[in-house]
Structure formats: C-alpha cells, structure tokens
Amino acid sequence: MELTFGDAATKIIGSTGFSSLTVGDGMMILVACVLLYLAIWKKFEPLLLLPIGFGCLLANLPLSMMASTDSGGLLNFFYQGVKHEILPPLVFLGVGALTDFGPLLANPSTLLLGAAAQIGVYTTLVGAVFLGFDLKEASAIGIIGGADGPTSIFIASKLAPHLLAPIAVAAYSYMSLVPLIQPPIMRWLTTAEERKIKMEQLKPISQTVKIIFPVVVTIVCCLMLPGVTPLLGMLMLGNLFRESGVTARLHETSETHLINIVTIFLALAVGSSMTADSFLRLETIKIIVLGLLAFCMATAGGVIFAKIMSKLSGGKINPLIGSAGVSAVPMAARVSQKVGAEEDQSNFLLMHAMGPNVAGVIGSAVAAGVFISLFGDPTIGSNHAEISTNIISTISSLPK
Amino acid sequence: MDSIVITSLTVSLIAISVIFTVLVVLICTIKLLVYLLPYQEPPLSKSTTHASPQLSATNTVTPDIISAITAVMATHLGKSPQEFHITQINPK
DSSP states (O other): OOOOHHHHHHHHHHHSGGGGOOHHHHHHHHHHHHHHHHHHTSOSSHHHHHHHHHHHHHHTSTTSOOSTTSTTSHHHHHHHHHHTTOHHHHHHHHHHHHOOOHHHHHSGGGHHHHHHTTHHHHHHHHHHHHTTOOHHHHHHHHGGGGOOHHHHHHHHHHHOGGGHHHHHHHHHHHHHTHHHHHHHHHHHHSOHHHHTOOOOOOOOOOHHHHHHHHHHHHHHHHHHOGGGHHHHHHHHHHHHHHHHSSOHHHHHHIIIIIHHHHHHHHHHHHHHTOOHHHHSSHHHHHHHHHHHHHHHHHHHHHHHHHHHHHHHTTSOSOGGGGGGGSOOTTHHHHHHHHHHHHHOTTOOOHHHHHHHHHHHHHHHHHHHHHHHHHHSOTTHHHHHHHHHHHHHHHHHHSOO | OOHHHHHHHHHHHHHHHHHHHHHHHHHHHHHHHHHHSOOOOOOOOHHHHHHHHHHHHSSSOOHHHHHHHHHHHHHHHTOOGGGOOOOOOOOO
16 A cells, blocks of 8 residues: 555544534533633532533544544443433432431421422523423423532433533532522521521431431332432432441442542533533523522522521521522531621531531432423333343343 | 413422422421430440540649530530540640
C-alpha cells in the first residue's frame, strides 16, 4: 500500500477530533469547564459536579465514543445503570446507611414537614405545564423540588429520559446552592421572635424501634406505592444495615466504598448524557428556571407549614426547621441551625432539623412513587426481564 | 383554562393528599412503636464512676462545669446524658 506524505497527513488530520468539532461540541466543552470550575474552585457539590462535568467533557469530544448514546462506548455501559434504574437505588442504599432516623422517630410529627416541602414539586409541575411541557415531563421537572438528586434521576429516566441531563444538572446545582437560596426565604417568612424559639430536647429512642422502623416503612410505603420500592426499599435496607448492629461490614461498605463507587458511575453517566443535541435547547433554560422555582417553593412550603405547627403547638416548634423538609441531607438542616444561631447563638436547632430533613428524603421518594403510579409504565418489569435475557444470551455467545 | 393545566392541578392535589396520607400513617405507626417499645436507660458502666473523680481532681474543672458541659453536649447531640460520658477535659 502506497501512502504519500500528503495522503498520510490528510488522513491523520481527518482522524483527529478537531476535524469533527462542531460549534455545539465547543459550547458543551465550555459548559463542562464551567461545571468543573464550580466544583473545584467554588466547591459546589464537588463530589457530583466534578464527575458530571468531566463526563460532559468526555461525551463532547468528537469521535471519542464517550456519549451515553454511543453504543459500545464506555460511558454507554455506565448509562445502562441509569436507564435500567440500578444506580439511583444503590445511592439510596448508601444514603440509608448514612442516615440516623433517631430525630425523626423522637419527633414523628416532623414527617409532616417533609410532606409540606413537597409543595415545591407540585407548584413546579403546574408551572412546567404552563411552559408547554407534557405531564410526564412536568412531573420529572417538578421532582427537582424534592432536592434529591438520585430521585430526580430515577424519575427523569423513567418519565422523561430525553430531559435527564438538564434535570440532573439543575437538581445538583441547586442542591449545592441551598445555603444561598434558603436563608432569605426563611428570614422573609418568619419573625425574629419565631426564629428565637428554643425546642425541647429530643427524647431518646429505643434501639428496637430503630430496627423495626425501616422494615415497617418498607411494608407500609411499598404496599401503598409499589413504584417507589427500588428507592425506598434500598434506603431502608441501608438503614437496617446500620441499626441492626449485626452487619457491620455491610454497613461500612454501603456508607463508604459502595456509595462512592456508585456516585462515580452515576455522575459520569449523567455527564455523558449532556451532549449538544440534548442540552443546548430552550427546554434546558426553562428547566433551570423551574428548578429554582421548585427549591424556593419547597422551602416556603416547609417554613409556612412549620409556622402553622408552631401556632398549633403553642410555640413549641421553631418554624426554621420547616425549610429542612427539602431533603438535601444534611445541608438543609445545617442551614436551619445557622439561621437560628444568627438570632440566638445558644439555640441548637440542628438535631431538631434533622427530623424534617430525613422526612424530606422519605417525602420526595413517596412523591416519586405517586408520579410512577400515575404516569409510570406498568410493563417496565417485563421489559427488564427481556433485557436481562438478552444480556445473558449476548454474554453466552461471546468467544471464550 | 387549558385542560392540561386543570389536569396538572388535579394531579397535584391528589398527589399531595396521597403523600400526607402515607406520612400520617407512618406517624401513627411510629407513635405506636415508641409507645409499645419505650426507651430504657442502659445501666451505668463502671468507667463512668471512675471518670468523675478523675475530673474533679483537677483544680480548674469542677463537677458543676462537667454538669454544664454534659448538658450542652446532650442538647447538641440530641442524646440522653446517660448515653455518653466525658473522660477528659484539657483546659487551655
């Protein structure tokens, strides 16, 4: 085979990514760099935004075969974990292993604050419909108000997979901005006197109750809303690892190595779905705006409901803990503590706010379950069986 | 008003009602569990009884200070004072 210098040079130049680089790719590389900047220098949810940003960077390098849509590419395999609802439930397993439901069990009425904060989900749903999204898409966008990344990804992959990238980015970006978004709303909706309310010390809870709780939640919630079982079931399994006291190794693995590994896969998979085709659209801007509305309304819903509970209880509840009803654990609880301490430094709201905070995790999972019950595909289980059969047959046919 | 907007409002009302129902059921269940299985304080360990004289032996840390620190820590950690014990205080 004869190859002149000119032919060789042309061929090499033609095989580089530069030859196929489009304006859209260039803009997405810029978006990836912004995400990396926010993660590294601004420390906005770095554990997630950094791999998401790098996944986005890889996906938009032409000819690299790293986009989620590039069949056979590395990140396409990771993306299967999102598409087939494997990774978000595994993150929930780790979250469950990390979560202490003690404050919630000591003051169970704070579960209502976790429910009230879901108002953000539904106001955003209506707002999304006004902006022209259909009900499935609006539900996936609305769940951003739950301030729960894995739940947002879980619902988006089920109801609106084409909107997964902007929804995930909006959810995680706003979660990192909770300390900036929430305090002005909290101060605006409460008086100085209300912010000074000191709450009674939480009663201790028996270990037996802590062990039975995850089992009971699984039975009650998953029977009422079967669609939420992958998320809530894993959350409660992780918590049972923690509380049972007989699975120390599983508990340790779930709360450290497993959640870290799964987070890498999940974030890279989400980043790989951020291609120019899926991200550089008017819908993305709408989702970013709606995401902010979702967080603001969720915070306001929680605080207003906590004010009502405070009045009804004769001033025993500090309304600031209502804002922790958005899940964003434990950042939202820390914000309640910080805003309360600004008014009175001897006021320790952190443990009281952890109750609604973990209630928010359950609340957003239940909200997701309602959406799946209303709009989910009931045949999804048989689809999975078919996929697993195909995978097994493909593996069997591989040369040994 | 557009029918899809009315549908979205209906969906929102139904969904929020379902969430409150599920969580109220959970609240009742938790209250029942806590009522049936109340917290019982663990017996005091020997190390606690040893720790107090050690601490009170220093000139600067009095039992009153230990009580105050224990109360603040209990509030901060959300635990009963019996669930932990202070073994060493290093005044700076």
